[in-house]
Amino acid sequence: MPRHVVIIGGGFGGLCAARALAGADIAITVIDKRNFHLFQPLLYQVATGLLSPAEITTPLRHILKKQRNVSVLLAEAVDFDPAGRRVILADGEVDYDYLIVAAGMVNAYHGHDGWSTFAPGLKTMEDASTIRQKIFYAFEVAERERDPALKQAWLTFTVIGSGSTGIELAGMIAEICRSSLKGEFRTIRPEDAQVLLIEAADRILPGYPPDLSVKAARALDRLGVRTLTGARVVSIDAEGLVYAHPAGRTSIPARTIVWSSGVKASPLAERLAEKTGLPTDRQGRLMVRPDLSVEGYPEIFVIGDMAHVRGKDGRPLPGLAPAATQQGRYVARLIRKRLAGQGEARPFAYFDKGTLSVIGRHQAVAAIGRWHFSGFLAWLLWLFIHLILLINFENRLIVLTRWAFQYFVFSRGGRQLCQEGILKLPISKGGVSESFKPLNRC
Amino acid sequence: MPRHVVIIGGGFGGLCAARALAGADIAITVIDKRNFHLFQPLLYQVATGLLSPAEITTPLRHILKKQRNVSVLLAEAVDFDPAGRRVILADGEVDYDYLIVAAGMVNAYHGHDGWSTFAPGLKTMEDASTIRQKIFYAFEVAERERDPALKQAWLTFTVIGSGSTGIELAGMIAEICRSSLKGEFRTIRPEDAQVLLIEAADRILPGYPPDLSVKAARALDRLGVRTLTGARVVSIDAEGLVYAHPAGRTSIPARTIVWSSGVKASPLAERLAEKTGLPTDRQGRLMVRPDLSVEGYPEIFVIGDMAHVRGKDGRPLPGLAPAATQQGRYVARLIRKRLAGQGEARPFAYFDKGTLSVIGRHQAVAAIGRWHFSGFLAWLLWLFIHLILLINFENRLIVLTRWAFQYFVFSRGGRQLCQEGILKLPISKGGVSESFKPLNRC
Numbered sequence: 001m002p003r004h005v006v007i008i009g010g011g012f013g014g015l016c017a018a019r020a021l022a023g024a025d026i027a028i029t030v031i032d033k034r035n036f037h038l039f040q041p042l043l044y045q046v047a048t049g050l051l052s053p054a055e056i057t058t059p060l061r062h063i064l065k066k067q068r069n070v071s072v073l074l075a076e077a078v079d080f081d082p083a084g085r086r087v088i089l090a091d092g093e094v095d096y097d098y099l100i101v102a103a104g105m106v107n108a109y110h111g112h113d114g115w116s117t118f119a120p121g122l123k124t125m126e127d128a129s130t131i132r133q134k135i136f137y138a139f140e141v142a143e144r145e146r147d148p149a150l151k152q153a154w155l156t157f158t159v160i161g162s163g164s165t166g167i168e169l170a171g172m173i174a175e176i177c178r179s180s181l182k183g184e185f186r187t188i189r190p191e192d193a194q195v196l197l198i199e200a201a202d203r204i205l206p207g208y209p210p211d212l213s214v215k216a217a218r219a220l221d222r223l224g225v226r227t228l229t230g231a232r233v234v235s236i237d238a239e240g241l242v243y244a245h246p247a248g249r250t251s252i253p254a255r256t257i258v259w260s261s262g263v264k265a266s267p268l269a270e271r272l273a274e275k276t277g278l279p280t281d282r283q284g285r286l287m288v289r290p291d292l293s294v295e296g297y298p299e300i301f302v303i304g305d306m307a308h309v310r311g312k313d314g315r316p317l318p319g320l321a322p323a324a325t326q327q328g329r330y331v332a333r334l335i336r337k338r339l340a341g342q343g344e345a346r347p348f349a350y351f352d353k354g355t356l357s358v359i360g361r362h363q364a365v366a367a368i369g370r371w372h373f374s375g376f377l378a379w380l381l382w383l384f385i386h387l388i389l390l391i392n393f394e395n396r397l398i399v400l401t402r403w404a405f406q407y408f409v410f411s412r413g414g415r416q417l418c419q420e421g422i423l424k425l426p427i428s429k430g431g432v433s434e435s436f437k438p439l440n441r442c
Numbered sequence: 443m444p445r446h447v448v449i450i451g452g453g454f455g456g457l458c459a460a461r462a463l464a465g466a467d468i469a470i471t472v473i474d475k476r477n478f479h480l481f482q483p484l485l486y487q488v489a490t491g492l493l494s495p496a497e498i499t500t501p502l503r504h505i506l507k508k509q510r511n512v513s514v515l516l517a518e519a520v521d522f523d524p525a526g527r528r529v530i531l532a533d534g535e536v537d538y539d540y541l542i543v544a545a546g547m548v549n550a551y552h553g554h555d556g557w558s559t560f561a562p563g564l565k566t567m568e569d570a571s572t573i574r575q576k577i578f579y580a581f582e583v584a585e586r587e588r589d590p591a592l593k594q595a596w597l598t599f600t601v602i603g604s605g606s607t608g609i610e611l612a613g614m615i616a617e618i619c620r621s622s623l624k625g626e627f628r629t630i631r632p633e634d635a636q637v638l639l640i641e642a643a644d645r646i647l648p649g650y651p652p653d654l655s656v657k658a659a660r661a662l663d664r665l666g667v668r669t670l671t672g673a674r675v676v677s678i679d680a681e682g683l684v685y686a687h688p689a690g691r692t693s694i695p696a697r698t699i700v701w702s703s704g705v706k707a708s709p710l711a712e713r714l715a716e717k718t719g720l721p722t723d724r725q726g727r728l729m730v731r732p733d734l735s736v737e738g739y740p741e742i743f744v745i746g747d748m749a750h751v752r753g754k755d756g757r758p759l760p761g762l763a764p765a766a767t768q769q770g771r772y773v774a775r776l777i778r779k780r781l782a783g784q785g786e787a788r789p790f791a792y793f794d795k796g797t798l799s800v801i802g803r804h805q806a807v808a809a810i811g812r813w814h815f816s817g818f819l820a821w822l823l824w825l826f827i828h829l830i831l832l833i834n835f836e837n838r839l840i841v842l843t844r845w846a847f848q849y850f851v852f853s854r855g856g857r858q859l860c861q862e863g864i865l866k867l868p869i870s871k872g873g874v875s876e877s878f879k880p881l882n883r884c
Contacts, residue, residue, distance in 0.1 A: 035582060037857045052494035054855035061626035062857075071628045074859070092586075125858060142515040144534075184503035186513045206530075385645060394847040394855065398840055405836040413496040413836065416478045416567060417516070433871040 001071075002026050005335060006087055006094055008058040008077045008268065009102035010037050012321040013304030017100050022067045024336055028400035029094060033076040035059055038125060039390055041321065041398070043342030047128040047258075048172040049136065049180075049442070050406055055399050057125070058391045077103070079095070079271045082297050098335050101272060101286075102304040105319060108264035118258040122165055131258055135173065136415050138256045139181060142188045153240060153253035157194040160241075161232055161261030162197050162204035164357040167216060169258055171360040174223040179410035195225045196252065198243060198262070200232045205357065205365065207318065212365040215374040219363040233261070243245065263319070265306045276300070280398040281316070282309045290347030292331055301334075303327035311350050321389075322353050323387055358382045361407070409410040443512075445467050447777060448538035449520045450710065450832060452502040454763040455544035455746030458770030463508045467779055469852040470611050473529065473538060477501055478569060481832055483763065484841070486607055487802050489570040489700075490597055490614040491578065491622075491856035495843050496731055499567070500833045513784050519545070521713045540777050543714060543728075544746040545768070550706035550725070557678040561699035564607055573700055580698045581635075585627050595682060595695035597635040602675055602683075603703030604646035606799040609658055611700055613638040613802040616665040621852040634682045637667045638694065640685060642674045642703070647799065647807065649760065654807040657816040661805040675703070676797050705761065707748045718742070722752045724756070732789030734773055743776075745769035753792050763831075764795045767809065804848070 007014045018030050023186045036057040045051040064070045079088035080099075087094045107121030118128045121420035135157065142154035157177075159170045176194045181190035197204065197220065202229055203213040204220070217227055231243040233249075240253040265284035273280050278296050279287045285308035286294070290308060292298040304324035309317050327348060334345045354368030356378065364378035381390045383403070390396045405411040445468045449456045452474035460472050478499040487493040506512045521530040522541075529536045549563030562572045564627050577599065599619075601612045616637045623632035639646065639662065646653040646662070646669055659669055673692075674683040683697040707726035717735050721729045725858035727750035728736070734749060736742040746766035751759050759765045769790060774786045796810030798820065806820035825845070832838045847853040 035578070035858065049496075051832050053858050055859050058625070058855075059857045061623075065626040073586070075586075118851045144515070144517075181503075184501070184507040189697045239639075247458070392853075394843070394851075394853055398843055401836070401840055401843065409836075411834075411836050413500070414500050415501045417476065 003097040003339060004029065004095060005098040005100065006031065006096035007100045008032075008087065009074075009104060009304070010034070011040070011102060011304060011324065011325035013102035013328040014100065015060070015063065015103075016305065016325040017332045018064060018070055018328075019067065019103070019336065020329045020332030021069070024069065024339070026069060026335075028058050028067075028070045029073055029077050029096075030060060030064065030070060031089070032060060032435065033074070034125070035061070035072075035074050037391065041386055041389070043122060043125070044172060046125070046414065047122055047131040047135075047169065047277055048176060049132050050172070051402055052414055053125055053128075055395050055402070056390070057393070063391060063395045077268060078267075080275045082176050082272075082275050082294075082300060085299070085392065090153060097299065098329075099300045100331055101300065101302045101306060102324065103160045103266035103268045103306055105283075106266055108260060108262040109259070110262055111233060112236070115259065118238055119160060119241075119259040122169065122262070122367045123258040123263065131169075132318070134174065134256050134415055134416065137417055139188070139190060139193075140379045140417070141255075143185050143218070147232075151188065151414040152194075154255045155188065155190075156196065156240075156252065156254035156256070157193060157252045158196045158198060158241060158252060158257045159261050160198045160257065162199040162201075162227070162229075163207060163260060164205070164355070166197060166199075166258075167205060167220065167357055167359055169260065170195055170220060170225045170320060171223055171358070171363075173227050174220075175360060175410070176412065178224055181411040181431065195223075196254070197225050198231045199227070199229045201383075203228050204229060208355065208357075208365060209367055209372050210383075212367060212372050212374060214435070216357070216359055216365050219359045223360045223363075242305040258375050263305075269286045269302075269306050272300075272302070283308075285316070291334060291345060292327055301331045303331055303432050308349065309350070309353065311352065317350050318355070320355065323350055326350060356382050356385065444725070445470065445781065446470040446537060447540040447542065448536055449471065449542045449544065450474075450529065450759060451544035451546060451746070452476070452514075453544060453546050453766065455766035456768040457502070457505065459544070459745065459774045460506060460512055460770075461509065461770045461867045462774030463511070463777065466511065466781070468511060468551055468777075468781070468786050470509075470512045470788075471538075472502060472506065473514055473515045473519055474502060474535065475516070476557065476567070477503070477514075477516050479505060479833065483828055483831070485564060485567070485570050486610045486614060488861060489564055489573040489577075489611065490618060491574050491854045492614070493841060493844055495570075496565055497837050498832070499838070500794075504506060504688075505803060505833060519710060522612070523735075524717050524719045524742060527741070541621070541739065541742045542770075542773055543710065543742065543744045544747060544766065544867050545708035545710045547725075547747045549701060549707040549837055550704040550710055551701070552704055554678070555614070557701065560678050560680055561683075561701040562677055562758075563603060563701040563705070564611065565705065573611075574856065576698050577618065581623060581627065581630070581632060582859070584630075584695075588838055591695070593630065594636075596697045597630065597632075598682075598694065598696035598698070599635060600636065600638045600694060600696045601685065602638060602640045602667070602699065602701050604641040604643075604671075605613040605649060605702060606647070606797070608639060608641075608700075608702040609662065609799055609801055611702065612667045612798070613665055613805075614635055616662075616667050617802060617852070618854065620666055621756060622854040624852075625816070638696070639669045640673045640675060641668050641669070641671045642881075646673050650797065650799075650807060651814050654814050654816060658799070658801055658807050661801045661807075661816070665802045686727075699737060705747075711744075714742075714744070716788055725750075727758070733776060734769055734790050737787060737864050743773045745773055751790060754793065759792050760797070762797065768792060781817065787796050788805055797825050798827065 005028045007030045042056045062073045076090040111166040138154045145151045177190045177193040205213045235242045242251045286302045287308045305319040330348045354364045358364040364382040365374045366378040447470045448474045481498040484498045503514045518532040587593045619635040620634045647655045675685045677684045684693045728744045729750045747761040772790045798808045800806040805814045806824040808820040
């Protein structure tokens with residue numbers, strides 16, 4: 001009976017671990033509550049209607065179909081039994097000999113969970129769909145609204161948090177307003193919409209070198225995004241938000257708010273910490289051993305965004321795809337060595353490939369080691385890297401086509417509002433005008 | 443103050459009417475509860491995961507943005523006040539001088555509305571999403587199921603009704619089983635799944651000439667679809683269906699059932715009939731005058747699938763896009779004439795372009811006047827016509843790419859199961875096995 005390796009999560013880490021175990025004389029089960037691998041770096045393009053879900057997802061079964069030692073299981077892992085070496089599912093359980101936990105992160109609202117209703121974050125495909133519908137629905141309501149103040153509130157788009165996702169979203173929303181929707185309405189001008197980016201730190205992109213923050217801020221300004229730094233959000237509701245700054249508090253009426261100001265480890269991290277006694281950091285990430293295993297349970301590994309692993313500089317590794325894939329490959333190698341009785345491996349070492357964020361047309365920032373650059377070259381690099389990292393050739397071709405059309409004619413096809421989605425949005429009914437009169441009948 | 447033409451529905455009929463009124467000195471308001479035009483003939487390809495919603499929809503505002511006499515209004519029309527010349531919306535009202543009602547059809551269950559839970563029909567994008575999720579989820583459950591009888595029930599796909607949509611769906615589902623999913627599972631063989639097509643009449647495609655029904659049946663048989671004619675469905679529930687036939691009753695355990703056995707006019711037809719005294723036919727379609735107007739209300743027109751209009755042969759026109767577009771253009775011309783004081787127009791006359799249904803790879807049937815043909819040529823014609831009818835160039839290119847990949851490598855990208863969708867499906871919990879053991883660990 002071959003050994004059974006169970007992998008929880010089909011993201012970058014889990015998928016890489018599974019692939020790196022190809023051909024080994026083991027049975028692998030990849031458990032995910034969704035049936036697809038999501039190319040998260042382009043999720044913001046789905047959230048803004050440029051790409052479709054099918055273009056950045058690939059069914060896990062399809063990716064792994066030729067790897068005969070892998071089974072994919074659509075199921076939700078909810079708990080662990082480390083002593084009995086079992087994963088508890090919502091509707092069953094699975095035994096393991098080795099366990100790799102790679103369940104990623106979820107949105108975190110720092111004790112204000114009620115904010116999620118009004119300011120969805122962008123971690124899942126469902127999130128992307130919600131944000132996309134909120135954005136395009138806001139213009140529809142604004143077109144019908146006759147109260148100028150409410151019209152303006154519907155035309156105010158606010159992104160909270162200016163990490164990579166935050167600036168990418170703000171840049172895209174600005175492009176929707178200035179280009180994609182131009183000329184399509186009769187009582188509003190989408191290009192007059194306000195796009196705000198709110199950051200609690202004293203500069204945007206706080207994880208990047210300061211010179212790139214300056215360049216990014218300048219690029220966003222040219223796109224028409226208003227950036228507010230040193231602004232800490234203190235409340236969010238259906239009408240808008242309030243932020244605190246050194247001079248006091250300011251309230252912004254805004255009906256479309258996106259949260260990209262915090263993530264925390266998947267709730268599974270807490271379950272595992274409780275069962276194994278493993279400590280967690282402030283974001284709920286598990287403090288694993290240098291070989292990514294769990295203290296006292298050498299057969300359990302935690303990889304990807306869920307793991308707190310320190311880099312050469314002593315700081316925890318960023319939640320990026322390269323960290324997850326390197327960890328997946330490392331753990332796969334380590335399991336192969338153990339199965340071959342070759343003793344312990346060297347600690348995991350992260351090879352930093354740098355970071356890249358796109359801001360808009362011809363604009364991106366890149367920090368690769370000591371090399372910082374921005375502008376057109378960084379933008380081309382971003383396009384190229386993201387295109388080749390897409391997992392299948394068909395999607396690569398289709399994404400390239402979509403990008404080309406957006407580049408040349410500002411098209412944006414993913415704008416369907418589904419009925420059910422609209423009904424679920426928290427819309428203040430009073431705001432919609434009773435009787436519709438188009439203003440500029442020609 | 444220019445005259446106000448209100449059009450309810452942005453389908454083929456409504457959109458064509460709006461476009462044919464371009465440049466006229468009137469104000470046009472197109473009301474739709476969705477913000478997009480749907481290319482309905484390809485909806486079954488979204489329901490089977492081949493195309494994405496964005497690829498067969500175009501925002502109504504985008505199509506009409508350069509036509510300055512048109513406003514698009516995202517709203518739900520719920521009733522009429524013909525005396526006051528007003529359309530009642532769910533949240534307001536709109537006055538009109540001319541009204542064109544083109545709200546289409548909805549699924550009809552002939553008095554068994556409860557069946558819709560277990561056997562969704564395919565009229566809307568929401569329907570397509572439900573069917574897509576049911577199909578791909580069934581394979582996931584079958585992979586986990588250990589009771590062979592339940593496994594088989596999850597692997598039995600039944601399409602009720604063998605009109606164009608029914609045979610297109612059955613053919614696509616067969617291709618999913620035989621080609622797209624081949625080799626992706628470990629405890630089931632998707633190619634062993636059963637695809638059934640159930641028809642109450644004595645032949646499939648009853649609306650086509652009999653010789654084409656025979657050819658279609660043969661083509662479906664080659665694809666692995668089992669066709670049951672003379673079989674009237676008498677009950678549907680979560681476990682499967684029962685059908686009556688001359689020899690008695692047969693029960694089929696089947697967890698995935700699609701309804702394509704009946705449509706009726708939108709509920710708006712009933713509202714309009716009640717308020718104007720207009721009679722309706724058995725399908726709820728409105729019996730309009732030869733100029734498509736409502737008796738007693740010459741300013742109200744009904745076009746498209748909602749209108750009961752007789753062709754040269756005395757039979758009601760089929761619910762096809764060409765009928766709707768011709769009617770839209772006819773009514774637009776008539777309104778222009780009336781505005782110019784040019785008196786009444788000739789009655790509407792339908793120019794029959796024929797019908798075409800695709801069955802599978804290299805297989806389609808076409809009836810164009812007296813000319814019937816099938817096979818590879820009909821298939822090429824189908825591909826060509828549907829591609830050029832797609833409203834925008836970008837989608838044409840992307841759909842062509844998708845088709846090419848499906849043709850050569852059987853790919854099918856739209857297979858994501860969204861969490862929310864899964865939770866809403868009526869799954870019999872007892873059927874899912876408690877503990878998952880992949881069978882063929884290698």
